[in-house]
Amino acid sequence: MHGLMNRAIQCFLRDTYGAEVWLSVAEQVGIEPEGFEAMMVYPDAITESLLSAASRQLSKPRDALFEDIGIWLVSVERLRRLMRFGGVDYHDFIDTLEELPGRAQLAVPDIGLPAIRVIPHSQGRFTLICQGTVAGFGHVLAGVLRAMADDYGALALIDHVGETARGETIEVELLEARYTEGRAFSLAMPVAAGGL
Template identity: 30%
Template sequence: MYGLVNRAIQGLVVEKFGQDKWRRICERAELQQTNFVAMDAYDDAITYALVGAASAELELDAAAVLEAFGEYWTVYTIDEGYGSLLSMMGDTLEEFLDNLDSMHARVGATMPQLVPPSFEREPRPDGSSVLHYRSDRAGLAPMVLGLLRGLAKRFTVDLEIEHLEPDGSDHERFLVRVR
């Protein structure tokens, strides 16, 4: 993944737990280098190693780390200069969710090696939506939960989020309902 992601993990850890914890997480992850360049692409294994080491060092489930990371990402990207892109993608949560793929496509214009996820929002008659999440990567569904929490804050809505049980399809599904 792009260095932007690894830098965001660093930002989250340093902000919440301090510089020393980040140093220990890097040691535990046994990485050759930890000075990530936002616009350089790195092996996904580095990101997974950082999440694993953070989980061990902070004594949190990897899912909890990913969830916190997803929520952090929705503000970190604003600080990193993507605020206007985010603003262009919708005035409501629903519209924003509909535009996630075109948003990542725009990000891909400056990050040619981007391997983005794909999202599809399926509106339901009761006003809720099923968000379909497809990825080439494994295990990142908890990050989506955190992202949705962060987006709920962004759009100041009280959002009920449910990670739906597998239905035999090839992707993950989330039920989202504005209360």
């Protein structure tokens, strides 16, 4: 898996649970304390053992860990901004989610985000199909969707309903597009946008 994704897991562990937890996980996986290089691609097996070690260390099921990672991703201002480019409101954001992997690929050609299919139903309901190489990736997407609903100020129900042959399925029901003010977003890049 791409270094940026591995690095995101690393930064999530470090930011959420502290350097000690990261160092312990790194040691179990057998990687350097500095962790992953953002611009290198690592074998999927490393990511798998990283996730297993983190799940064990935190006594947290893998699905819940994935969802927390998704929520954390949106807390990184830079990534939140990139997500907000996806649409003017939450409905628009969901509607254009299919384009997200393509957008990411524009910036990092070998990023390897899972393909997302959006099937719109009536009355603000959507079915999302996520086809990733890493099992359970749909839970990351569910976390992102939850955090982005807050960001847009939308009230939405997000439910990861399991996996079929087509991929992981997430049901989204948008109850109210502007439930709260949401967080501000301007297309202009802030002067000091921080990194991961």
